[in-house]
Amino acid sequence: MxxxxxxxxxxxxxxxxxxxxxxxxxxxxxxxxxxxxxxxxxxxxxxxxxxxxxxxxxxxxxxxxxxxxxxxxxxxxxxxxxxxxxxxxxxxxxxxxxxxxxxxxxxxxxxxxxxxxxxxxxxxxxxxxxxxxxxxxxxxxxxxxxxHDEAKIQVILAGAPGAIEEWEASLKRADRDRMHVVQRFNLRDHDELELDSMLASHPAERVVFLVRDIAFDKVTKAVETAELQGVEAWIAADFVRARIAKPTFDLFNGQSMLVLRSTPSLSWALLAKDFFDRISAAVLLVMSSPIWLIAAAGIMISNPGPVFFRQRRAGRYGKPFGMWKFRTMYQDAEARLAEVKEKAGNEMDGPVFKLEKDPRVFKFGEILRRTSIDELPQLINVLKGEMSMVGPRPLPIYEVAAFERSAHRRRLSVKPGITCTWQAGGRNKITSFEEWVQMDLEYIDNWSLWEDFKIVLMTVPAVLFGKGAK
Structure with a gap:
């Protein structure tokens, strides 16, 4: 620890x-x-x-x-x-x-x-x-x-001179105030024996190794030198230039591994999110049960056939799962998709299909969609752990396969959700798939429990005032 x-x-x-x-x-x-x-x-x-x-x-x-x-x-x-x-x-x-x-x-x-x-x-x-x-x-x-320098962490910086200067310039003021640099060691041009002498003459509790542009065998020997003197060796992971992912260390097979994560790492907050997801899904299932009965009766009267519609969607990391909805379309809707695209076009650019007045939707189905009641069965997916209450909306497998940029797949790095920033805020205004993805990525990069809570609060008026999904 x-x-x-x-x-x-x-x-x-x-x-x-x-x-x-x-x-x-x-x-x-x-x-x-x-x-x-x-x-x-x-x-x-x-x-x-x-x-x-x-x-x-x-x-x-x-x-x-x-x-x-x-x-x-x-x-x-x-x-x-x-x-x-x-x-x-x-x-x-x-x-x-x-x-x-x-x-x-x-x-x-x-x-x-x-x-x-x-x-x-x-x-x-x-x-x-x-x-x-x-x-x-x-x-x-x-x-x-x-x-007071004596109260600070006594540090020796070891690396190429340019890397040391760059690293010190990037330090936040709070981190700089906690650290006193007693010496700077040019690891590129000097060997571990000189570092050994420096450690003996300049007491320090930590050596920070800035290893970019330094041969790994030289770094290994320098780390062993610090280890022999009982000085902590901290190795900056700046030899990998990650623009999005955040570096952490973990153990695998007994070895220390540098891990680059571009999604929220496991934490109490994520565990709490999963707990709240399942509890709230169970509570909402019980509370909304009368609505389920009304929706089922309305579907069977309006368009006899299955009450539920189950479609294969892309879950976390693209893993397929069956997403549940109340059926709002005629039973031949999937077969007519290409025909509708050709005749009515697509209101959303990119691989995603959205159409406000979709002719495949029957009358009662329009009511279910406008009130977002058709989304209620997804609470089952939340209970099973396939979805979350808040997260990027899951897309059909064939739409994910049509992604033109690999960066779009990063929206698959978290559990999909029943509601999201797009769903709660601008779903009736945004027609750019690129903008939609950007909203999802901003959510992933800035995720917090409070952010989830705000999105849920935004979703309530979006549903109550009829800004339902198209």
Whole structure:
């Protein structure tokens, strides 16, 4: 486990303790308030004891563990060096929004009593104040490190002179403030013996190897030199110029492997996304069951035949799966696709076919499409793990095969979704497939739980005001 991971977990433990402290202080303040109200004979407010705090107290350990995990999902523990208190408040606010939403869902479906309103107000408020005090102290420590070289990480930079200068110029101020460069070593023109002498005369805890344009056998010997002296060797992966992918290291077959990922890597946030996907899909399936019955009856009356339409779509990494929808077209729709394209054309350029007034859609099917009810069966795909609630829309296999640029296939690197940025925002305006793909790639590159939440909120009015899929 690296130092950054340890410091993150230490902060999470501190914040979990602050949750407990906030609950304790809130209960004491509430109890003291009732003692003060005794003198007024509690005319205004009817006392109901401190049941709200009793309920919280019974579950406070769960809350204390859960809050730091949600904070991590919202990036609270990333880029924490030299940030303003205002930037620290945003993920705290987002965290309590999620917690209040979950409390509402749990109390509604399990018919539990919510803690009293003072509990819901005082605990988050006191916790926020405590965390901001902790954050203020942490930022004071970072400012101390930035002004005292002895408190910084002592580093030797080893590599070609040009690579060293380029790397130092690219350093963010926060990273530069945490590091003191004691020496720069020209690894291209000098050997490991000279590095050994430098390490002996200039104590350092870390050697950063910038290995671009350096022979690998020379790098290996230099790393072994640092290893023998017990100095950490950090190797910059700048010998691979990745424009999109983010480099990480992982173990495979017992060997350390450099991994370049252009999609969100496995994290608590992704695990939470999968958990919320399946839970929300199950809940929506139950809640929408009456609509399923109405839709099925309408389809059988309007155009007798199968209620559902199942089509092979491209899932994550292009893996085919059967996507479910309520049938909105006549049964010969697939066979008539080429004919419709020839006669009516295509409102979307590129390999994707979109047509607002598709003659293959029967009357009741138009209602299902306009209200997006035809998409409800995809909740089954979400439950099976083939789709997500939010993600790029899955395309038919034959449309994916017609992609003209390999870059378009990067939209297949995440699970497809029921809704996406295009679906929620501009689906009735955008006719450029290139622009559609760009929206999907921006979603992938900037993904977060909060981004998913915003897209879901955008989807609701898009459906309610009849901006359904074409």
């Amino acid at each position: 690296n130092k950054n991971a340890i410091s993150t977990q230490a902060l999470q433990l501190i914040d979990a303790a602050l949750v407990l402290l906030a609950a304790f202080l809130s209960e004491k303040i509430w109890q003291h308030s009732w003692e003060w109200l005794d003198s007024f004979e509690r005319i205004v407010i009817e006392r109901k004891s401190s049941d709200g705090f009793t309920q919280l107290g019974n579950n406070v350990w769960v809350v204390a563990v859960f809050i730091p995990l949600v904070l991590e999902m919202f990036g609270f523990y990333k880029q924490r060096y030299k940030r303003s208190l205002r930037r620290a408040v945003v993920p705290i606010f987002e965290t309590f929004m999620v917690i209040f939403f979950l409390l509402g869902v749990i109390t509604m479906f399990f018919k539990l009593d919510l803690p009293h309103r003072p509990t819901l107000v005082m605990v988050p408020s006191i916790f926020t104040v405590l965390v901001l005090l902790r954050e203020w102290g942490l930022q004071a420590y970072y400012r101390h490190v930035a002004t």
